[in-house]
Amino acid sequence: MKKKALAMLLSVATVLSMAGCGASGAAPAADTGSEAAAPAAEAPAAEEEAEPTSIGSSVEGELTVTIWDEGQRPGLQQIVDEWSAQSGVKATIQVVDWNNYWTLLEAGATGGELPDVFWMHSNVAQKYMENDLLLDLTDRIAASDKIDMANYYDGIVKLYQSNGKQYAVPKDIDTIALWYNKTIFDEMGVAYPDDTWTWQDFADAAKKLTNDDHWGYAIAPGNNQEGYYNTIYSMGGYVISDDKKKSGMDDPKSIEAVKLFTDMIADGSCPDLATVSETAPNELLCAGKVAMSINGSWMLAGYRDNEYAAANCDVAVLPYTKDPSDRVSIYNGLGWAAAANGKNIDAAWSLIEYLGSKEAQIKQAELGVTMSAYMGTSDSWVNSVDCFDLNGHMKMLDSKLVFRPYSRNTTVWEDMMIEKLQDAWTGAKPVEDVCKEIAEEMNKDLAEE
Numbered sequence: 059m060k061k062k063a064l065a066m067l068l069s070v071a072t073v074l075s076m077a078g079c080g081a082s083g084a085a086p087a088a089d090t091g092s093e094a095a096a097p098a099a100e101a102p103a104a105e106e107e108a109e110p111t112s113i114g115s116s117v118e119g120e121l122t123v124t125i126w127d128e129g130q131r132p133g134l135q136q137i138v139d140e141w142s143a144q145s146g147v148k149a150t151i152q153v154v155d156w157n158n159y160w161t162l163l164e165a166g167a168t169g170g171e172l173p174d175v176f177w178m179h180s181n182v183a184q185k186y187m188e189n190d191l192l193l194d195l196t197d198r199i200a201a202s203d204k205i206d207m208a209n210y211y212d213g214i215v216k217l218y219q220s221n222g223k224q225y226a227v228p229k230d231i232d233t234i235a236l237w238y239n240k241t242i243f244d245e246m247g248v249a250y251p252d253d254t255w256t257w258q259d260f261a262d263a264a265k266k267l268t269n270d271d272h273w274g275y276a277i278a279p280g281n282n283q284e285g286y287y288n289t290i291y292s293m294g295g296y297v298i299s300d301d302k303k304k305s306g307m308d309d310p311k312s313i314e315a316v317k318l319f320t321d322m323i324a325d326g327s328c329p330d331l332a333t334v335s336e337t338a339p340n341e342l343l344c345a346g347k348v349a350m351s352i353n354g355s356w357m358l359a360g361y362r363d364n365e366y367a368a369a370n371c372d373v374a375v376l377p378y379t380k381d382p383s384d385r386v387s388i389y390n391g392l393g394w395a396a397a398a399n400g401k402n403i404d405a406a407w408s409l410i411e412y413l414g415s416k417e418a419q420i421k422q423a424e425l426g427v428t429m430s431a432y433m434g435t436s437d438s439w440v441n442s443v444d445c446f447d448l449n450g451h452m453k454m455l456d457s458k459l460v461f462r463p464y465s466r467n468t469t470v471w472e473d474m475m476i477e478k479l480q481d482a483w484t485g486a487k488p489v490e491d492v493c494k495e496i497a498e499e500m501n502k503d504l505a506e507e
Contacts, residue, residue: 119147119401119402119405120147120148120149120150120402121147121148121149121150121174121175121402121405121406121409122149122150122152122173122174122175123138123149123150123151123152123173123174123175123176123409124151124152124153124154124159124162124173124175124176124177125151125152125153125154125159125176125177126153126154126155126156126159126177127153127356127359128153129356129358129359129360129363130356130359130427130428131151131153132425133421133422133425133426133427134151134422134427135151136421136425137412137413137418137421137422137425137427138151138409138413140418140421141408141409141412141413141418145405145408145409147402147405147408147409149175149409152173159177160182163176163182163186166397167186167189167191170399171397172191172397172399172400173397174396174397174400174401174402174405174406175394175395175396175406175409175410176394176395176396176397177229177392177393177394177395178192178218178225178226178392178393178394178395179390179392180217180390180461180462180464180468181464181468181469181472182468182469183217183218183225183226183393184220184465184466185466185467186225186395187218187219187220187223187225188220188466190398191397191398192225192226192395192396192397192398193225193395193396193397193398193400193403193406193407194223194224194225194398195223195224195225195226195227195396195407195410196222196223196224198407198411199224199227202411204411204412204414204415204416205227205411205414205415207224209416209432209433210227210228210414210431210432210433211228211231211389211391211431211433213389213391213459213461214228214231214390214391214393214431215228217391217393217461218393218395225393225395226393226394226395227393227394227410227411227413227414228391228392228393228394228414228431228432229391229392229393229394229413229414229422229430229431230356230391230392230422230427230428230429230430230431231389231390231391231429231430231431231436231455232354232355232356232389232390232391232428232429233354233355233387233389233429233451233452233454233455233457233459234283234284234288234352234353234354234355234376234387234388234389234454235352235353235355235373235374235375235376235387235450235451235454236251236260236350236351236352236373236374236375236376236377236450237340237343237350237351237352237353237357237361237371237372237373238250238251238349238350238351238371238372238373238374239343239346239348239349239350239370239371240370240371240372241346241370242267242272242346242349242370243267243349246266246267246269246349248263248266248267248349250372250374251263251350251374251375251377252374252375253374253375253382253385253453255374255377255378256377256378256379256380257289257292257293257318257377257378257379259377260275260350260377261318261321261322261327263350264322264327264328264349264350265322265325265327267327267349267350268326268327268349271347272346272347272348272349273326273327273328273329273342273347273348273349274322274327274328274348274349274350275322275327275328275348275349275350275351276328276329276333276334276339276342276343276347276348276350276351277319277322277328277334277339277352278331278334278335278338278339278483279331279475279476279477279479279480279482279483280476281339281352282472282475282476283354283388283390283462284352284353284354285319285352286315286316286318286319287388287460287462287463288352288376288386288387288388289315289316289318289319289379289386290306290311290312290315290316291386291388291458291460292315292376292377292378292379292384292385292386292458293311293312293314293315293379293384294311294379294384295309295310295311295312295313295314295315296309296312296463297312297463298463298464298465298500298504302465302466302504302507303504303505304501304504305471305496305497305498305500305501305504306497307475307493307494307496307497307500308493308494308496308497308498312493313489313490313493316479316482316489316492316493317489317490320482320483320485320489323483323485324485329342329347329348330483330484331480331483331484339351340353340357340360340361343367343371344360344361344364344366344367345366346366346370352376355428355429355439355448355451356428358426358428358439358442358443358446358448359426359427361446362426362443362445362446368445368446369445371446372446372447372450373446373447373448373449373450373451374450375450375453375454375457376454376457383458384458385454385457385458386457386458386459386460387454387455387457387458387459387460388460388461388462388463389459389460389461389462390461390462391431394410394413394414395410396410414431414432416432416435419431419432419435420432420435420438422435423435423436423437423438423439423442424438424439424441424442425442426439426442426443429451429452436452436455437452439452440452465504465507466507467503467506467507470503471499471500471503471504474496474499474500474503475496475500478492478495478496478499479492479496
């Protein structure tokens with residue numbers, strides 16, 4: 059195993075918005091840059107019955123499967139149990155929270171014991187692939203009659219490639235949408251958000267929705283994929299250049315996008331930094347304390363299982379800047395990966411192959427786990443609940459899709475960005491100065507990569 063850069067395997071930001079992807083995400087890009095190509099041609103509709111996936115009898119033993127989202131565990135365990143019933147291999151899902159997840163993987167990477175099967179994320183994928191920590195799936199995929207990489211969103215496929223090899227099978231795709239409290243909108247006499255809203259309409263509505271009992275919107279510095287990243291690209295700015303060598307945070311349009319939110323904090327239509335540091339924006343929405351929250355599709359389970367949110371909230375598409383063509387969703391996708399030195403590699407591959415099959419991807423959507431990476435299967439996800447109209451997320455697949463900004467050492471500059479933005483949130487420094495500081499330090503970090 060290569061030893062280079064193992065000491066630098068990332069300590070990941072404590073960002074609540076990453077609890078799902080995007081860290082359901084996610085939630086980050088293809089090797090062509092931060093803006094990924096639009097999805098390829100449509101795959102067969104999800105309603106088509108998938109061919110049953112047969113599992114060979116050559117695998118045996120037990121597997122550990124590690125993820126970071128408790129909301130996805132019940133549905134995924136059901137899918138995994140179906141594989142176990144066919145394969146005879148017991149596989150148990152272990153949930154480790156986002157921050158400790160990467161601590162566990164880093165310890166496994168340096169100590170030689172990673173979980174058998176686990177989620178991989180764009181923040182760290184390059185490092186894990188470059189250091190031969192992930193099982194090379196290339197030949198196994200080529201020989202599979204269940205996995206064809208052309209069936210998945212191209213940006214997610216390319217994310218888990220290094221030196222022409224494939225190291226993970228795409229698990230899901232996420233989109234960002236506007237979640238809102240219908241009860242507060244009705245109470246304040248404000249029309250529900252729709253596909254005609256601009257970002258200025260959004261800010262104006264937030265002001266109208268604010269009173270002594272609730273704010274119009276809430277955002278924290280860590281809400282990047284679930285917040286200002288979408289607005290930056292919608293307004294024509296960028297976070298990182300396509301060649302991953304330059305920060306775009308000092309671009310005037312990027313600054314303008316960040317200022318949209320800091321102006322809302324300053325005028326009182328968003329809670330201050332102290333409030334969102336104590337109670338996350340999605341929690342404020344579930345408590346009836348904010349009227350709007352921008353969230354990833356991975357948040358479905360949390361909202362679905364919250365009695366207040368299920369009774370009072372719904373989903374709309376994100377606003378645009380000047381024209382619907384600049385409506386942007388930052389998207390990301392997790393990958394199912396296996397340890398390169400795992401004790402049961404054949405079984406690990408068999409499970410990953412099943413999880414990536416059309417059959418299992420449809421089940422993932424039907425069970426409301428999350429949107430699936432297999433194109434054409436997420437219609438079933440929309441119908442997995444009756445308390446929300448999830449078409450708000452699905453319609454964002456037809457917007458301008460931008461892959462979540464990333465580089466080899468994403469968390470280094472992203473952690474720095476989140477920390478520095480606190481000065482903009484509090485008004486301690488002008489937004490322009492903060493964004494220029496971020497760009498200067500980010501450029502230094504990128505140069506060291």
